[in-house]
Amino acid sequence: MLALRSGLTRALSPRTLAPQVCSSFATGPRQYDGTFYEFHTYYLKPSKMNEFLENFKKNIHLQTAHSELIGFWTVEFGGRMNKVFHIWKYDNFAHRTEVGKALAIDKEWREQLLTPSLDLTDKQESEITYLVPWCKLEKPPKEGVYELVTFQMKPGGPALWGDAFKRAVNAHVNLGYSKLIGVFHTEYGALNRVHVLWWNESADSRAAGRHQSHEDPRVVAAVRESVNYLVSQQNMLLIPTSYSPLK
Incomplete structure (x- = not known):
């Protein structure tokens, strides 16, 4: 979701004779199911939290038309203030690439959601995670x-x-x-x-x-x-x- 503009357009196998350490945590569905979850953390400019949230509330449909939103939260305690956290789900990396391309040519999304959000944001962090x-x-x-x-x-x-x-x-x-x-x-x-x-x-x-x-x-x-x-x-x-x- 709302990665910076540059972000929108963009296992090693063990040696045959090397010993392998196995764990149920490291094997199983994650290796075969491409579904992943993108974690986004936005650090907002002081006093801009309400404006940011109101704009998302008004225009979030422009993003959810392309991606599945799992959750969107404000951070009450733990770390810097004026912080929001959200999770988006993708079927695989090809799916995320398709979404990025679609958003890049979506003028309404750029003008109503992306640009205002970037103007209110100091910093963004993104992680790709698997269940x-x-x-x-x-x-x-x-x-x-x-x-x-x-x-x-x-x-x-x-x-x-x-x-x-x-x-x-x-x-x-x-x-x-x-x-x-x-x-x-x-x-x-x-x-x-x-x-x-x-x-x-x-x-x-x-x-x-x-x-x-x-x-x-x-x-x-x-x-x-x-x-x-x-x-x-x-x-x-x-x-x-x-x-x-x-x-």
């Missing part, structure tokens, strides 16, 4: 708030840390401390990075569940194993916009 094979994209039971937790893991990839990470996530899911929406592994962007998107009824219910999970020995044991491979972690509380499919 991990053991996770499917879920929908919440009702409207609420979201938390995007970004884990920067040690070099070595999912073959090294994937199973431990899976156990840590599932410990929270299986014990009902939060509703999992999706787990995404970055393909383009910072490598060895995993994004976990959670849903909670409210910020207070999220805080209560977090406190309870920290006292649960089953969660503590799973997390303790996973953090051996952790470099850094960032949490953002996300508030869905009125036009976000994920509410």
Whole structure:
């Protein structure tokens, strides 16, 4: 979505005798299903948030006519202020290229959505991610708030840390401390990075569940194993916009 103008127009096989390390996190549907999710983060100019959101609300249909919007949120806590985050779905890279070409010749989209948005934006970031094979994209039971937790893991990839990470996530899911929406592994962007998107009824219910999970020995044991491979972690509380499919 709304990549800069230049962005719109634009596995290694192991050696035969090399030992291979396998992990369920690194094999499976992701390797055969071309569907990917593009994460966009916009850092807006101070005092321009409302203008930016109003323009998107008015003209978002110009983009969704070409691409599937998964979710669109403002960042309430966690990092810089005046920040929005959105996720777009593509069938494969050829699909994204087709969308880029269509948008490049769409005068209405350029004039009403792209140009005004760029004028209000200080910085943009984009990542290409896949859902991990053991996770499917879920929908919440009702409207609420979201938390995007970004884990920067040690070099070595999912073959090294994937199973431990899976156990840590599932410990929270299986014990009902939060509703999992999706787990995404970055393909383009910072490598060895995993994004976990959670849903909670409210910020207070999220805080209560977090406190309870920290006292649960089953969660503590799973997390303790996973953090051996952790470099850094960032949490953002996300508030869905009125036009976000994920509410």
